[in-house]
Amino acid sequence: MGGANGAEQKDLRVIGKPHRKVDAASKVTGQTKYADDLVFPRMLYTKILRSTVPHGRILKLDASKAESYPGVKLVLLGKDLPIPYGALPVSEDEHPLAIGKVRMMGDPVAAVAAVDEDVATEALDLIDVEYELLPAISSIQAALDTPEPRIHEYGEFGNIHRRQVYEFGDVEAGFAEADFIREDITFYEGSTHLALEQHASVAQFGHDGKLTLWTCTQDPHYLHRSLAKVLGLPQNRVRVIATTNGGGFGGKCDPFAHEIIVSKLAMMTGRPVKICLTREEIFYCHRGRHPVLMSTKTGFKKDGAITAMHHRTILDGGAYGGHGVASTFYTGVLQPTTYQIKRYKFEAVRVFTNKAPCGPKRGHGTPQPRFAQEIQMDKIAEQLGLDPAEMRRKHLVPPNSLTVNWLRIGTMGLGKCIDKVVEGSNWRERFRKLPYGKGIGLACSGYMTGAGTPIYWNGMPHSGVQLKLDRSGGVTVFCGSTDIGQGSDSILAYIVAEVLGIDPFDIRVVTADTDLTPVDLGSYSSRVTLMTGNAAIQAAERAKQMLIQAVSAKLGVPADRLLFADRRVSDRENPEKGMTFVEAVWLAETQFGTLGTVGSYKPAAAPGKFKGAGVGPSPAYSYSAAVAEVEVNPETGIVVVPRVWIAHDIGQCINPVLAIGQIEGSVYMGLGEALMEEMTYRGNRKMVHKFPSFLEYKSPTTMEMCDVISYLIEDRDSNGPFGAKEAGQGPQLPVPPAIANAIYDAVGVRIDEVPITPDKVLKAIRAKAKGQEGRYGPTVFPHCDMPASIFVPTPEEGGDGKAVERQPVLA
Amino acid sequence: MKPTKKRNNRKPEKAQVCLRVNGEPVEVAFAPHKTLLEVLREDLALTGTKHGCELGECGCCAVLVDGRPVLSCLVLAVTLEGHEVVTVEGMAEGAKLHPLQEAFAELGAAQCGYCTPGFLLTAKVLLEETPQPSRERIKKALAGNICRCTGYIKIFQAVELAAARMAGKPAEPSKESIYGWR
Ligand code: FES
Numbered sequence: 007m008g009g010a011n012g013a014e015q016k017d018l019r020v021i022g023k024p025h026r027k028v029d030a031a032s033k034v035t036g037q038t039k040y041a042d043d044l045v046f047p048r049m050l051y052t053k054i055l056r057s058t059v060p061h062g063r064i065l066k067l068d069a070s071k072a073e074s075y076p077g078v079k080l081v082l083l084g085k086d087l088p089i090p091y092g093a094l095p096v097s098e099d100e101h102p103l104a105i106g107k108v109r110m111m112g113d114p115v116a117a118v119a120a121v122d123e124d125v126a127t128e129a130l131d132l133i134d135v136e137y138e139l140l141p142a143i144s145s146i147q148a149a150l151d152t153p154e155p156r157i158h159e160y161g162e163f164g165n166i167h168r169r170q171v172y173e174f175g176d177v178e179a180g181f182a183e184a185d186f187i188r189e190d191i192t193f194y195e196g197s198t199h200l201a202l203e204q205h206a207s208v209a210q211f212g213h214d215g216k217l218t219l220w221t222c223t224q225d226p227h228y229l230h231r232s233l234a235k236v237l238g239l240p241q242n243r244v245r246v247i248a249t250t251n252g253g254g255f256g257g258k259c260d261p262f263a264h265e266i267i268v269s270k271l272a273m274m275t276g277r278p279v280k281i282c283l284t285r286e287e288i289f290y291c292h293r294g295r296h297p298v299l300m301s302t303k304t305g306f307k308k309d310g311a312i313t314a315m316h317h318r319t320i321l322d323g324g325a326y327g328g329h330g331v332a333s334t335f336y337t338g339v340l341q342p343t344t345y346q347i348k349r350y351k352f353e354a355v356r357v358f359t360n361k362a363p364c365g366p367k368r369g370h371g372t373p374q375p376r377f378a379q380e381i382q383m384d385k386i387a388e389q390l391g392l393d394p395a396e397m398r399r400k401h402l403v404p405p406n407s408l409t410v411n412w413l414r415i416g417t418m419g420l421g422k423c424i425d426k427v428v429e430g431s432n433w434r435e436r437f438r439k440l441p442y443g444k445g446i447g448l449a450c451s452g453y454m455t456g457a458g459t460p461i462y463w464n465g466m467p468h469s470g471v472q473l474k475l476d477r478s479g480g481v482t483v484f485c486g487s488t489d490i491g492q493g494s495d496s497i498l499a500y501i502v503a504e505v506l507g508i509d510p511f512d513i514r515v516v517t518a519d520t521d522l523t524p525v526d527l528g529s530y531s532s533r534v535t536l537m538t539g540n541a542a543i544q545a546a547e548r549a550k551q552m553l554i555q556a557v558s559a560k561l562g563v564p565a566d567r568l569l570f571a572d573r574r575v576s577d578r579e580n581p582e583k584g585m586t587f588v589e590a591v592w593l594a595e596t597q598f599g600t601l602g603t604v605g606s607y608k609p610a611a612a613p614g615k616f617k618g619a620g621v622g623p624s625p626a627y628s629y630s631a632a633v634a635e636v637e638v639n640p641e642t643g644i645v646v647v648p649r650v651w652i653a654h655d656i657g658q659c660i661n662p663v664l665a666i667g668q669i670e671g672s673v674y675m676g677l678g679e680a681l682m683e684e685m686t687y688r689g690n691r692k693m694v695h696k697f698p699s700f701l702e703y704k705s706p707t708t709m710e711m712c713d714v715i716s717y718l719i720e721d722r723d724s725n726g727p728f729g730a731k732e733a734g735q736g737p738q739l740p741v742p743p744a745i746a747n748a749i750y751d752a753v754g755v756r757i758d759e760v761p762i763t764p765d766k767v768l769k770a771i772r773a774k775a776k777g778q779e780g781r782y783g784p785t786v787f788p789h790c791d792m793p794a795s796i797f798v799p800t801p802e803e804g805g806d807g808k809a810v811e812r813q814p815v816l817a
Numbered sequence: 818m819k820p821t822k823k824r825n826n827r828k829p830e831k832a833q834v835c836l837r838v839n840g841e842p843v844e845v846a847f848a849p850h851k852t853l854l855e856v857l858r859e860d861l862a863l864t865g866t867k868h869g870c871e872l873g874e875c876g877c878c879a880v881l882v883d884g885r886p887v888l889s890c891l892v893l894a895v896t897l898e899g900h901e902v903v904t905v906e907g908m909a910e911g912a913k914l915h916p917l918q919e920a921f922a923e924l925g926a927a928q929c930g931y932c933t934p935g936f937l938l939t940a941k942v943l944l945e946e947t948p949q950p951s952r953e954r955i956k957k958a959l960a961g962n963i964c965r966c967t968g969y970i971k972i973f974q975a976v977e978l979a980a981a982r983m984a985g986k987p988a989e990p991s992k993e994s995i996y997g998w999r
């Protein structure tokens with residue numbers, strides 16, 4: 007394991023410096039090739055016929071006319087691809103093309119490969135399909151109320167996909183200790199990634215029986231497995247090349263039907279086959295934020311200490327499983343990472359509905375519960391007459407501790423984050439003191455730096471790096487990681503350059519190609535910097551050892567005195583004595599033969615030993631605090647956010663300018679979710695998406711974007727490479743609740759759901775003016791039968807991380 | 818789109834257009850319904866121009882026609898006989914990047930890079946018309962370009978940096994834009 011090894015912070019030459027990204031030049035000149043930029047001779051084009059009903063049985067499917075249409079090479083139907091797949095092994099409930107039944111508008115039904123896109127599109131009209139309509143389920147409540155017909159034949163029962171109940175310590179005993187108890191019901195609407203790039207893939211099948219797929223995936227390794235399975239090919243006959251992703255945000259993590267379809271078409275036609283989805287199709291592929299209804303019951307002392315929390319969530323999963331089981335866990339497991347919670351009960355339900363499937367979007371499953379928790383903290387502080395910043399500050403999870411649900415916390419910089427934004431925003435002078443219509447609000451968050459377990463069980467590394475040193479002095483890094491814009495290719499170069507004392511631009515980075523690069527699990531769960539970084543440190547340290555041996559013998563300088571810096575290897579005490587890096591490589595190659603090393607990384611085992619303990623643990627947790635400033639127009643309900651102050655505990659930044667870029671991008675996405683972004687469907691019109699387009703799906707433009715004052719808090723975590731923790735997802739989480747809390751400060755109304763649109767604000771303001779509760783949000787949390795909890799004694803109670811038989815409840 | 822009945826008899830009539838692209842004369846033949854976006858990407862292999870919607874909603878596909886930014890997905894290429902088109906491939910002068918390209922690279926204003934060509938070209942025109950634009954002016958000029966990665970801030974800062982340098986000032990990015998506030 008790499009760990010926070012390497013030099014002291016002051017000695018760092020590359021790490022912590024604002025280097026350009028290794029791909030910056032190609033990105034600003036239009037040279038970077040994205041999937042849709044690829045063209046091959048004899049390439050065919052694919053279009054997909056999609057369901058026009060939200061739920062139905064396929065009575066008739068006749069593609070004969072399309073098959074004989076001039077220019078059409080092949081029409082693919084569900085029966086051609088009978089093997090099911092899905093992102094998680096526990097819910098492999100998808101087929102590339104519907105078999106017998108469609109479950110949502112836009113479900114793929116048939117695919118046409120033709121000489122060009124126009125012909126393929128024309129041929130779609132010739133496919134004859136008839137459906138028998140089945141009742142469609144449009145909401146959480148409808149899914150709970152309508153057990154039949156079932157959308158899927160698996161799951162808990164009816165249209166309940168998944169139920170989970172965990173209790174860490176006796177939560178009723180915790181409530182008994184509380185001075186006050188409050189329960190708040192909140193709703194977080196679904197939203198989508200809206201990556202700028204339209205999903206595209208190209209497949210080629212060689213006469214050697216090998217398939218190559220170029221595609222904009224965030225997780226080539228998982229896709230590789232799914233492809234081989236569905237296509238019935240050995241994995242070593244399948245090669246996935248993840249092209250540079252034009253934005254991901256979680257939207258390119260699932261294996262997609264269109265990726266499998268073009269692969270199959272390439273196998274059957276013997277020609278390269280391409281597809282590029284339209285923007286509308288992408289809205290139906292979705293896999294974005296789950297709409298989540300939440301009930302958070304919290305017991306607390308007069309000083310704000312939390313004695314117990316019972317947190318319940320119901321997720322609207324859409325039509326398929328996808329990553330949904332993991333999302334379900336994430337609507338509760340990270341709650342205890344910020345403030346001490348003595349006892350914690352977490353119940354979650356995921357239902358199926360006939361809408362685009364939900365899955366991982368930036369923050370995967372955690373922005374929703376964080377919103378619930380952080381607006382409740384604001385209410386608790388208000389109820390107790392405490393300053394919400396100070397109250398939070400007082401009850402932080404201590405560093406190097408175990409949370410109530412057995413997550414191991416390393417460094418914990420949330421206190422410093424709070425201090426920074428409180429000071430920067432002049433919080434004390436402004437909170438509850440601004441004129442009506444203006445307000446500020448605070449919220450905090452914690453997030454993981456990489457999931458502790460892979461999505462299929464195995465004991466192998468999560469990330470591997472191979473290094474090749476050649477006589478030119480050039481170093482090539484091979485790694486399966488995928489750059490989705492966050493800069494993961496550059497991180498590899500910076501880290502190897504730091505260890506070997508060369509320039510990052512001396513290094514070539516080869517990534518995301520399952521034939522050429524060792525496995526990295528993918529760009530999800532904020533895992534890449536930490537895991538590939540540690541693997542890269544190990545590989546580079548091993549290479550360095552070889553160079554050290556060769557140089558030390560040659561120069562007669564003890565190994566521990568050799569310094570690698572400025573493309574030289576020299577005697578620390580007598581810098582004149584040394585040689586260039588290239589010369590060192592020559593020497594080592596002469597001594598050892600061709601130079602290459604490997605490194606790998608696997609997180610430590612999770613402390614929790616109960617069933618389900620694998621979701622939540624992470625090598626390190628990042629922390630963020632944000633203060634949002636708002637202006638609310640009480641006449642129109644329009645909310646403007648001029649500024650957000652945000653501090654992020656990053657451990658150690660590998661490159662500050664990229665870290666700040668991740669924070670600003672996170673604030674942007676949080677702002678969009680807070681105020682405008684929503685995936686909504688027309689229940690009365692066959693559940694078509696209300697606005698599957700860039701124009702009508704509202705997202706912040708340059709005009710809505712707020713100013714961002716960012717602070718990087720560096721408190722190196724021993725599990726991170728050079729101490730680094732994540733920055734790509736965590737900073738989004740405090741933004742929506744900070745805005746909601748600021749709106750309360752501005753106009754005295756609580757908006758307990760996002761997006762906080764003007765109509766909701768106005769309704770709450772008007773209700774308040776009439777003497778009613780100044781609140782907008784859900785008021786009931788529906789009932790769902792739940793199984794008995796998995797009961798786990800807390801670390802404080804001396805538990806060992808295992809579940810036990812339920813102790814008798816206090817009388 | 819409705820199927821054409823007698824596909825076999827359809828003679829694909831191609832339009833022939835002469836225009837200048839990135840300073841060079843180009844003669845290109847293509848199906849007349851094709852947009853400038855399609856002709857650039859498919860017939861001229863200039864894939865630097867991107868598309869996010871193909872409906873004129875995202876700004877990704879912006880190129881310059883006679884020096885004005887246009888959404889290439891909304892322009893029929895047949896209308897461009899004799900016109901001058903500049904794409905991102907034509908921004909650098911030889912090996913020398915345009916100051917906007919330098920500034921975008923320096924500040925990490927291209928994260929995934931997909932929106933970047935559209936922003937660069939739109940900003941280029943802005944700086945030609947308003948060499949020292951205010952932040953507000955920059956926001957207005959770029960309001961039709963969506964970026965999902967950066968939150969726009971690094972883009973604003975990059976435009977400001979390039980503007981200063983183009984005015985001959987030896988400008989450097991502010992400390993805060995790189996290291997955050999202290
Ligand atoms: S592709 Fe032209 S505006 Fe979106």
Ligand code: FES
Binds near residue numbers: 927928929963
């Ligand atoms: S950099 Fe990715 S969309 Fe702008």
